[in-house]
Amino acid sequence: MSAAPALDARGIVKRFGPTLALDSVALTVRPGESHALVGRNGAGKSTLVGVVTGLHRQDAGTVAFGGAPAPAFGDRAAWQAKVACVYQRSMVVPDLTVAENLFLNRFEGGPIRWGRLRRRAADLLAEYGVNVDPDVRARELTVEQRQFVEIARALSFGARLIVLDEPTAQLDARGIERLFTKLRELQAQGVAFLFISHHLQEVYELCTAVTVYRDARHVLTAPVAELAKDDLVAAMTGEAGAGASWHVGARAVREEAAPVLTAEGLALDGEFEPVDLAVRPGEVLGLAGAAASGNTALGETLAGMRRASAGRIAVRGRTVRPGSVPHALDAGIGYIPEDRHRQGLVPQRSVAENATLTVTDQLGPWGTVLPSRTREFARSMIASLDIKTRGPGQPVSGLSGGNQQKVVVARALARRPVALVAVRPTAGVDVKSKEALLAVVRRVADEGNAAVIVSDELDDLRVCDRVLALFHGRVVAEYDSGWSDRELVAAMEGVGERP
Structure with a gap:
C-alpha cells in the first residue's frame, strides 16, 4: 500500500469579497515528491498556498496531511507541525544568529542557556546536513544558506511538507545546483516539496509531477516526464503555441550610427x-x-x-x-x-x-x-x-x-x-x-x-x-x-x- 499523501487538497473554494480566487481546485503531493505548482500571476497559486499553510480559511473543500484532517484554523503550532513555507524573500531575522533564528519564539520560561541552545542548533543543522555555523549572524549567510536554515527550522517542528515559493529567484546557477542537491537528499528521507516557480526549466530538472492553475481553476496534473514544454506553457496560458511566442528575433541595428x-x-x-x-x-x-x-x-x-x-x-x-x-x-x-x-x-x-x-x-x-x-x-x-x-x-x-x-x-x-x-x-x-x-x-x-x-x-x-x-x-x-x-x-x- 502506498503511504497517504503528504498533502491532499480537494474542492478548495476561496473568495475575497466578489473575487473568486480559487474555484474548486485540487492538489495532491506524495511523500518524497517534488511537485510543481505553476500558472500565470493571478492563477490562484498564492491563495492555495495560503489555504494549505493555514493563513486563509477556505470557503469550501478539505485539506488533509498524511491522511489526517488539517488542524483547526488559527492553531499555529499545529499547522507548523504539518507544513511550512520558504518564501522568495527570506524570513530569517538578519541581526540574530542562526541558532537564535532556529529557536525563535520557542524559548520557554526562565533564563536561556546559550551553550545548550547552540549545541541543539548544531545538532539540528547536522541532522539535515546543513553546513552552517550556528553562531554566525543570519545577515552573513548566502541566500541558499538562509533557505537551508528555514527548511531545517520547519523540519524541526515535525513538518514533512515544505512549500518553496520562487526559491531560486535570487540564486545563481551554482546556488540553484546546491539547493536542488539538498532538496533531493531530503526527498530521499520522505520530505515532500511543493515547488512554485516561473522558471519552467527548473520544474523539469527537479520535479516529478506538475499541477497547472489558470484563472483560479485546476487545469491539469501530470508527470513532468510525460508533458512537453510547449504543452505546459499552453496549459498555463490557454493559448496553443505560446511557448515560443516571446522568443523575439534580432532586429536591424543601425551600425553606422553613433552609439547611444x-x-x-x-x-x-x-x-x-x-x-x-x-x-x-x-x-x-x-x-x-x-x-x-x-x-x-x-x-x-x-x-x-x-x-x-x-x-x-x-x-x-x-x-x-x-x-x-x-x-x-x-x-x-x-x-x-x-x-x-x-x-x-x-x-x-x-x-x-x-x-x-x-x-x-x-x-x-x-x-x-x-x-x-x-x-x-x-x-x-x-x-x-x-x-x-x-x-x-x-x-x-x-x-x-x-x-x-x-x-x-x-x-x-x-x-x-x-x-x-x-x-x-x-x-x-x-x-x-x-x-x-x-x-x-x-x-x-x-x-x-x-x-x-x-x-x-x-x-x-x-x-x-x-x-x-x-x-x-x-x-x-x-x-x-x-x-x-x-x-x-x-x-x-x-x-x-x-x-
Missing part, C-alpha cells in the same frame, strides 16, 4: 575589470553572467547606482557623472532594478505614486505635485503597459508580482529614456508577463534608443541582438543573436571559449 550608450575602461574594484561597451540605436545588449560574475554590478554602475573606480560612461557623447542617479536620469538613462521589493517599490504607496517617482518635477507648477496630473500620467502608463489594477489609487502591494514589475518598468520609462538598463527584469513573474516585459524593453530599442539586459536567464537574453558573457568580473565571450544554450551557459560558467 558607451563605457570606456569602466571598472569597479572587486566587482569587474575594465570593460568597453558601445550600444547603438536599435540595439539590445545582453550582459550574461551568474551572481558573482560582475554583470549586475556593471549594470548598476551604468545606471549610477554604484560609483566606478575607473573609466567613463557617456550617453550620446555626454559624460555621465559617476555614481549619480540624478545625473544618470538627466542624461537619459532609465533603470529597472534587480529586486522590485527592496529597490523598486514603495509598497504602502499607490500605483500612481510609484509610477511617477522619477517625474515629480513634471506633475505641477513651481515644484508642486498635482494629484490630478499624477493620476492622469499614471492612467496613461497603466494603459500602455496593460497593468492589471483597480486604478491609479490602488496600493501597489495589492498587485500580482507581474503587475508590480510593470509598475517598476513604468517608472523607468516615465522620463522617456534613451538608454534603458534592466537588471533581471522578469525575475519572479509568469510566462505571459515575461513576454510583455521583454517586449517593452525591445520596443525601447526599436524606437531608436538603446537597451541593456543584465541577466542569467536565457529567455531574457534571447531578445538581445548581442550578448557579452561575464565570468569573475571579466568579459569572456561575445555572441551575436543565434547563440546556443550550451555555448552561452558554458561561457557563464567559465568553461566556454571566446569565439
Whole structure:
C-alpha cells in the first residue's frame, strides 16, 4: 500500500469579497515528491498556498496531511507541525544568529542557556546536513544558506511538507545546483516539496509531477516526464503555441550610427575589470553572467547606482557623472532594478505614486505635485503597459508580482529614456508577463534608443541582438543573436571559449 499523501487538497473554494480566487481546485503531493505548482500571476497559486499553510480559511473543500484532517484554523503550532513555507524573500531575522533564528519564539520560561541552545542548533543543522555555523549572524549567510536554515527550522517542528515559493529567484546557477542537491537528499528521507516557480526549466530538472492553475481553476496534473514544454506553457496560458511566442528575433541595428550608450575602461574594484561597451540605436545588449560574475554590478554602475573606480560612461557623447542617479536620469538613462521589493517599490504607496517617482518635477507648477496630473500620467502608463489594477489609487502591494514589475518598468520609462538598463527584469513573474516585459524593453530599442539586459536567464537574453558573457568580473565571450544554450551557459560558467 502506498503511504497517504503528504498533502491532499480537494474542492478548495476561496473568495475575497466578489473575487473568486480559487474555484474548486485540487492538489495532491506524495511523500518524497517534488511537485510543481505553476500558472500565470493571478492563477490562484498564492491563495492555495495560503489555504494549505493555514493563513486563509477556505470557503469550501478539505485539506488533509498524511491522511489526517488539517488542524483547526488559527492553531499555529499545529499547522507548523504539518507544513511550512520558504518564501522568495527570506524570513530569517538578519541581526540574530542562526541558532537564535532556529529557536525563535520557542524559548520557554526562565533564563536561556546559550551553550545548550547552540549545541541543539548544531545538532539540528547536522541532522539535515546543513553546513552552517550556528553562531554566525543570519545577515552573513548566502541566500541558499538562509533557505537551508528555514527548511531545517520547519523540519524541526515535525513538518514533512515544505512549500518553496520562487526559491531560486535570487540564486545563481551554482546556488540553484546546491539547493536542488539538498532538496533531493531530503526527498530521499520522505520530505515532500511543493515547488512554485516561473522558471519552467527548473520544474523539469527537479520535479516529478506538475499541477497547472489558470484563472483560479485546476487545469491539469501530470508527470513532468510525460508533458512537453510547449504543452505546459499552453496549459498555463490557454493559448496553443505560446511557448515560443516571446522568443523575439534580432532586429536591424543601425551600425553606422553613433552609439547611444558607451563605457570606456569602466571598472569597479572587486566587482569587474575594465570593460568597453558601445550600444547603438536599435540595439539590445545582453550582459550574461551568474551572481558573482560582475554583470549586475556593471549594470548598476551604468545606471549610477554604484560609483566606478575607473573609466567613463557617456550617453550620446555626454559624460555621465559617476555614481549619480540624478545625473544618470538627466542624461537619459532609465533603470529597472534587480529586486522590485527592496529597490523598486514603495509598497504602502499607490500605483500612481510609484509610477511617477522619477517625474515629480513634471506633475505641477513651481515644484508642486498635482494629484490630478499624477493620476492622469499614471492612467496613461497603466494603459500602455496593460497593468492589471483597480486604478491609479490602488496600493501597489495589492498587485500580482507581474503587475508590480510593470509598475517598476513604468517608472523607468516615465522620463522617456534613451538608454534603458534592466537588471533581471522578469525575475519572479509568469510566462505571459515575461513576454510583455521583454517586449517593452525591445520596443525601447526599436524606437531608436538603446537597451541593456543584465541577466542569467536565457529567455531574457534571447531578445538581445548581442550578448557579452561575464565570468569573475571579466568579459569572456561575445555572441551575436543565434547563440546556443550550451555555448552561452558554458561561457557563464567559465568553461566556454571566446569565439
